[in-house]
Amino acid sequence: MDRPAWAPDEVDITRPSVARVYDYYLGGSHNFEADRRFAEQVLAALPEMATVAQANRSFLRRVVRHLCAQGITQFLDLGSGIPTAGNVHEIAAATCPDPRVLYVDNDPIAVVHSRALLADDDSTEVLAADLTDPARILEAPLTRTHLDLSQPVAVLLVSVLHFVPDAADPAGIIRTFADATVPGSHVVVTHASDEGGHAGAHLAEKVYNRDQSPNPMRMRSSSELRSLFGELELLEPGVVRIPLWRPESPVGPEAQGYPGLAAVARC
Numbered sequence: 001m002d003r004p005a006w007a008p009d010e011v012d013i014t015r016p017s018v019a020r021v022y023d024y025y026l027g028g029s030h031n032f033e034a035d036r037r038f039a040e041q042v043l044a045a046l047p048e049m050a051t052v053a054q055a056n057r058s059f060l061r062r063v064v065r066h067l068c069a070q071g072i073t074q075f076l077d078l079g080s081g082i083p084t085a086g087n088v089h090e091i092a093a094a095t096c097p098d099p100r101v102l103y104v105d106n107d108p109i110a111v112v113h114s115r116a117l118l119a120d121d122d123s124t125e126v127l128a129a130d131l132t133d134p135a136r137i138l139e140a141p142l143t144r145t146h147l148d149l150s151q152p153v154a155v156l157l158v159s160v161l162h163f164v165p166d167a168a169d170p171a172g173i174i175r176t177f178a179d180a181t182v183p184g185s186h187v188v189v190t191h192a193s194d195e196g197g198h199a200g201a202h203l204a205e206k207v208y209n210r211d212q213s214p215n216p217m218r219m220r221s222s223s224e225l226r227s228l229f230g231e232l233e234l235l236e237p238g239v240v241r242i243p244l245w246r247p248e249s250p251v252g253p254e255a256q257g258y259p260g261l262a263a264v265a266r267c
């Protein structure tokens with residue numbers, strides 16, 4: 001398999017990564033044969049997976065616009081992925097004055113590609129870090145220079161917490177980031193879920209959890225997701241299927257069975 005110039009040497013391109021698999025669902029070009037093979041297995045289990053990824057992007061657009069309208073201009077995007085059209089910095093730039101975005105990911109391809117794409121964009125920086133170590137992210141010099149934590153920040157955990165096992169304390173991760181921000185900040189989460197007995201989602205989770213999987217998945221129910229927020233107050237409509245979080249156009253009945261949840265808390 002040929003290694004393109006943009007792929008760092010330390011990246012094992014024979015093993016799938018969730019960042020590159022997600023890039024494939026979204027029609028991107030930063031993925032390899034191993035990613036595409038893996039993605040096709042997920043698509044066989046859950047044929048609507050590409051639509052699910054797109055709905056997640058639509059949610060991102062709605063929520064960033066909503067937060068900008070609340071006066072928030074700073075975004076800490078944890079598990080930001082490989083940038084593709086409609087990323088947070090683009091939505092924010094089109095919506096609010098002088099936005100600041102810090103992308104954080106632990107996938108080398110996501111980091112390298114984000115840095116290359118954003119080299120000339122002073123409003124957006126990229127940090128290579130693992131979100132299960134919030135202290136490292138919060139104390140990183142780049143976080144301190146790029147974001148002003150004395151002002152409200154939106155902490156985004158979009159389509160990533162299902163890769164964080166219970167043992168890594170996802171509730172504690174949310175609490176640590178929320179505690180580090182000032183009142184008026186927000187925490188945004190979308191999360192895979194097979195709630196309601198979604199057979200395709202259940203099968204897709206199994207694909208992610210096969211032996212040797214580099215990114216095991218832990219789907220969660222509405223009540224489990226609610227409990228990750230602890231005492232934080234959720235914005236209306238609370239924990240809902242992703243397309244039902246403040247939709248901008250009519251949503252069909254199929255959204256009730258959608259295999260992903262969304263919730264936004266105010267700190």
Ligand SMILES: C[S@@+](CC[C@H](N)C(=O)[O-])C[C@H]1O[C@@H](n2cnc3c(N)ncnc32)[C@H](O)[C@@H]1O
Pocket residue numbers: 018019020022056078079080081082104105106107110129130131132157158159160163
């Ligand atoms: C499904 S993608 C979602 C990307 C983006 N948030 C979006 O919605 O388009 C999940 C991303 O989270 C990253 N990720 C997974 N676990 C992580 C961790 N522990 N720390 C930082 N990033 C992580 C993956 O590398 C991947 O880029």
